[in-house]
Amino acid sequence: MKKYRLLSNAVVIVLTLACVCFAESKHIVPLAIGSVAPDFNLPAVDGRNYTLADFADANIIVIVFTANHCPTAQAYESRIIKLAADYKDKGVAVIAISPNDPLAVRLDEMGYSDMGDSLEEMKMRATERHFNFPYLYDGQTQSVSVQYGPVSTPHVFVFDKQRRLQYTGAIDNVEDPSKVNKNFLRDALDAMLQGGDVTLKKTKTFGCSVKWADKRKSAERAFLDWAKERVDINLIDADGVRALLKNDSEKLRMVNIWATWCGPCVIEIPELVNINRMYRGRAFEMVTISGDTPSKKTNVLKFLKDKQVSCKNYLFSSDDKTGLGEALGEDWHGGIPYTVIIKPGGEILYRHTGAIDPLEVKKVIVDYLGRYYF
Numbered sequence: 001m002k003k004y005r006l007l008s009n010a011v012v013i014v015l016t017l018a019c020v021c022f023a024e025s026k027h028i029v030p031l032a033i034g035s036v037a038p039d040f041n042l043p044a045v046d047g048r049n050y051t052l053a054d055f056a057d058a059n060i061i062v063i064v065f066t067a068n069h070c071p072t073a074q075a076y077e078s079r080i081i082k083l084a085a086d087y088k089d090k091g092v093a094v095i096a097i098s099p100n101d102p103l104a105v106r107l108d109e110m111g112y113s114d115m116g117d118s119l120e121e122m123k124m125r126a127t128e129r130h131f132n133f134p135y136l137y138d139g140q141t142q143s144v145s146v147q148y149g150p151v152s153t154p155h156v157f158v159f160d161k162q163r164r165l166q167y168t169g170a171i172d173n174v175e176d177p178s179k180v181n182k183n184f185l186r187d188a189l190d191a192m193l194q195g196g197d198v199t200l201k202k203t204k205t206f207g208c209s210v211k212w213a214d215k216r217k218s219a220e221r222a223f224l225d226w227a228k229e230r231v232d233i234n235l236i237d238a239d240g241v242r243a244l245l246k247n248d249s250e251k252l253r254m255v256n257i258w259a260t261w262c263g264p265c266v267i268e269i270p271e272l273v274n275i276n277r278m279y280r281g282r283a284f285e286m287v288t289i290s291g292d293t294p295s296k297k298t299n300v301l302k303f304l305k306d307k308q309v310s311c312k313n314y315l316f317s318s319d320d321k322t323g324l325g326e327a328l329g330e331d332w333h334g335g336i337p338y339t340v341i342i343k344p345g346g347e348i349l350y351r352h353t354g355a356i357d358p359l360e361v362k363k364v365i366v367d368y369l370g371r372y373y374f
């Protein structure tokens with residue numbers, strides 16, 4: 001709370017959006033230049049609510065809409081952090097607000113992220129990335145976001161001492177900071193701090209569209225479509241398991257050893273399904289290997305179908321699990337569930353016996369596949 005009050009001379013607000021596309025929304029109109037900043041009363045990741053009055057001492061307020069899961073927004077997080085630090089003693093305050101409805105974000109829109117857009121996940125992101133500005137959540141009603149009219153992440157709105165909009169648009173012109181040659185936001189701030197007029201008052205934004213509540217229907221349709229996907233299971237022997245672990249493919253491979261009689265295995269299956277749906281569109285594949293006896297194949301397949309496990313599924317082909325243990329190697333001590341994540345070429349990135357921590361696994365996957373942090 002105290003560190004946010006250090007920003008009392010200026011305000012930057014960051015609101016979160018979602019998937020990558022050009023920013024032109026048909027039903028949301030961005031706030032016009034010269035408009036007065038709409039007030040808000042929103043919860044933040046630090047456990048308190050913020051209003052415009054909390055930044056009454058600020059000479060300039062910068063409002064940036066951003067999103068946990070959006071790759072373009074992720075690419076700008078470090079720049080927003082630096083901006084807040086560079087301008088905190090110049091009368092500029094920074095605030096982040098997430099406009100996204102978490103239930104409107106499809107799992108397959110999260111292929112570049114380990115976190116979604118819920119308030120709890122915003123808290124985790126703020127802690128992990130050491131955000132030095134308030135990060136507010138508007139995903140429940142989106143009423144504040146509708147008034148400001150962000151169309152992509154990131155999308156900034158800069159207000160003067162009278163809280164009239166002086167600049168709106170992009171932070172700069174390139175996602176990769178090493179290639180930036182037009183600093184739209186910093187130029188606007190510098191001009192205002194020097195008492196001059198902002199020359200370029202509006203630019204187009206590029207990033208992820210805001211996930212308005214009406215996009216929930218798309219997310220719901222996705223689950224209906226996924227439920228129709230074919231689910232199969234094939235037998236695999238020890239040599240087949242060795243080949244999987246060798247991973248001669250070009251994809252990151254996640255292998256989960258499980259059984260229908262294993263409580264933790266059954267409990268974590270829905271998380272595995274979510275992970276598969278998030279990342280399979282990229283260079284990633286999930287493989288499950290059941291340790292049930294071959295005679296239970298019908299029952300195992302029924303379970304997989306009920307849980308919609310539409311990845312590559314195998315059943316170890318022998319009642320004698322000695323061969324499975326030998327194939328998995330000396331690092332496996334016999335307990336299940338057992339999960340490994342293997343790079344192309346066979347290097348193990350992750351190995352765990354017992355139920356996985358989904359966030360930990362997602363971080364391993366997305367860090368390898370590539371995220372947009374700079």
